[in-house]
Structure formats: C-alpha cells, structure tokens
Amino acid sequence: MRFQSTDSYVAPEDLIVAVNAAVALERPLLVKGEPGTGKTELAKQVAQSLGLPMLEWNIKSTTRAQQGLYEYDAVSRLRDSQLGEARVADVRNYIRKGKLWQAFEAEGKVVLLIDEIDKADIEFPNDLLQELDKMEFHVYETGETVRARHRPVVIITSNNEKELPDAFLRRCFFHYIKFPEAETLKAIVRVHFPGIKEALLTAALTQFYEIRETPGLKKKPSTSEVLDWLKLLLAEDLAPGDLKKDGATLLPKLHGALLKNEQDVHLFERLAFMARRQPGR
Structure with missing residues (x-):
C-alpha cells in the first residue's frame, strides 16, 4: 500500500514520503500545520488512495480518551434494573464502543483519523499512549481484552494550540504541512x-x-x-x-x-x- 496524490488532492512529495513512512513503520502520523492547509482532508485522501474505509474521531475540549475506547452507561443499567428489564443481566448491552474499538474490531485495515488532538485536555494524549502503542485495551466491566485484528493507519492532526507530551511524540511519525509554494x-x-x-x-x-x-x-x-x-x-x-x-x-x-x-x-x-x-x- 502506497499513498499518492489523487484526482482531488495534490500532495507535495514530502507529505507523500511522510504518509508512506508512517504506514511502513506502523506508527501514528502526527500532522501539524496552519488551519485550512488540508490536514483533515489528508486522512480522507489517504483512505481513498489506499482503498480503505475511514473512521473519524473529532476531538473537542470536553473529549476524554476513554470515549475513544468505550463508555459504560451505568445510569441506564440502574434504571433498567429498577424496571425489571431482562437485558440488564448482560453488561455488554450498556457499553458503547468508541472509535478505537471500532477500528480494532474492523474486518480489515482502516484509516483512523483523530482530528485536532490539541483541543483536548493536556493529559488526553498520554491517556492513549498504551492503546496506540500496543493496539489493545482492557474492558474492566466485562474482563475482556480488545486487540486490533488489523493495525489501523492512524492519522492525528493538531493546530498547535498546545504542546503535546514528549512521550506521545516519541510514538508518532511527525510531519508539518508547509503552506504550498x-x-x-x-x-x-x-x-x-x-x-x-x-x-x-x-x-x-x-x-x-x-x-x-x-x-x-x-x-x-x-x-x-x-x-x-x-x-x-x-x-x-x-x-x-x-x-x-x-x-x-x-x-x-x-x-x-x-x-x-x-x-x-x-x-x-x-x-x-x-x-x-x-x-x-
């Protein structure tokens, strides 16, 4: 699999090299650049060029890393138990899968976009270190371990609004999209x-x-x-x-x-x- 410019996206040579290097190393590609230079569009074009489906996780200031893995709805389970619902016996009915879980359990390789990671709390990148490195995580409510069937192509964008932790940067292949000539x-x-x-x-x-x-x-x-x-x-x-x-x-x-x-x-x-x-x- 090699990324190239597409009919609708002109990629400079240094960007093409960066994408293919990240794919070869199986490391997340961290892309920085001015807003509006096509960082988000890059992930869509990488998916199109490689012929892969894409999952998009848009980060906000209130987003927590756990939401990318899964969320357990304890309130709904408590309410259902009070109402005598039969589904309450299976805790899996109250677990909502996040984008990383969806990417890990996909039948084939996918492109996972984590968009504007710098919007989140400073601890957000650190909270994803192990999951992105080992490509697995533990679900405490069920006792299962979710492992990636196929390592996704992870593209992470940042507008440089805040510095990212060194430990996180070490695990990424970095590229800065310069404004085009x-x-x-x-x-x-x-x-x-x-x-x-x-x-x-x-x-x-x-x-x-x-x-x-x-x-x-x-x-x-x-x-x-x-x-x-x-x-x-x-x-x-x-x-x-x-x-x-x-x-x-x-x-x-x-x-x-x-x-x-x-x-x-x-x-x-x-x-x-x-x-x-x-x-x-």
Whole structure:
C-alpha cells in the first residue's frame, strides 16, 4: 500500500514520503500545520488512495480518551434494573464502543483519523499512549481484552494550540504541512477549478501571496480560504483587471473570504492611509 496524490488532492512529495513512512513503520502520523492547509482532508485522501474505509474521531475540549475506547452507561443499567428489564443481566448491552474499538474490531485495515488532538485536555494524549502503542485495551466491566485484528493507519492532526507530551511524540511519525509554494497552489486550484483562466489565476494568487506576506497580519489566509475566494471571483465573472485593490483601503475584492477579523481589515485601511500621506502620493 502506497499513498499518492489523487484526482482531488495534490500532495507535495514530502507529505507523500511522510504518509508512506508512517504506514511502513506502523506508527501514528502526527500532522501539524496552519488551519485550512488540508490536514483533515489528508486522512480522507489517504483512505481513498489506499482503498480503505475511514473512521473519524473529532476531538473537542470536553473529549476524554476513554470515549475513544468505550463508555459504560451505568445510569441506564440502574434504571433498567429498577424496571425489571431482562437485558440488564448482560453488561455488554450498556457499553458503547468508541472509535478505537471500532477500528480494532474492523474486518480489515482502516484509516483512523483523530482530528485536532490539541483541543483536548493536556493529559488526553498520554491517556492513549498504551492503546496506540500496543493496539489493545482492557474492558474492566466485562474482563475482556480488545486487540486490533488489523493495525489501523492512524492519522492525528493538531493546530498547535498546545504542546503535546514528549512521550506521545516519541510514538508518532511527525510531519508539518508547509503552506504550498505558488506552483503547488496553482495545481491545487486547477483540481478544484479546471476551467480557470491562467491570467486570472496568476493575478489572484499574486495578490493572495501579497496579503499573506503583509507584516502585522493576525491570521494569514489559508488554502481553503483562497479556494473560497476564487470561487467567488469566478461566480462574479471578474477579470484580472477587476482585482485592483481599492485605493482607499488597499483591500482586495471580496476580502471577506480572505480576512476573518476586524484587526486585519483595519490593518489594510491603516496601510492605505499611511501610503496616501507619503510625499508624492
């Protein structure tokens, strides 16, 4: 099994190497990068490229590691025992399998995405160390040990909101998705908008990279945001000449697709004001 770019996903060579290395080592692939650089989409494309089903575990600030294994509903069992329900005799009726259990008991190999692990409590990664390393866990209520029939391809994403423990990092193959170079970004755009004219694409991406490189920007626009912006430009049937910035603000056309907070909008307004005050302007 080897991962390659797909018809709908352009993967740089270093990312392809990282995915295949993690698969060969049978270690979780920890993927970091700016929000919107395609970390979550990577797992879907790996599953598609390798021809495997995918399970997705979306992590929130309240998510506990135990939920990935299983949850025991003691309250429902107590209620059923009070009502005289027959099903109360089997504790398995009150155990809800988590995503890791589902991945472990799957008939074949699957891709397991643990998405945005850095949203959870700092102890969350440590609580999964043994399970991801040994590919097994114990169910205390039934006394059974659940072992993976086939070691899943585990992809873990992080937006770098908090540091992950060293012990956890040692068990992962790490890759940072860099923001794509202009030619790679052009290839990504052509996958989504195959009919886009070269002149419009060049003008739009030139302006986009100028925005990203503006000093003082709080949130740089990402790949997903430039795709949204281009979709709007095409919907409005704008030509390259229509992309000229508003001289009063220096803001690009339809800037709401690229700039997502008022500080960055005000930044371009201040830059325009300073430019007008310069001699000869």
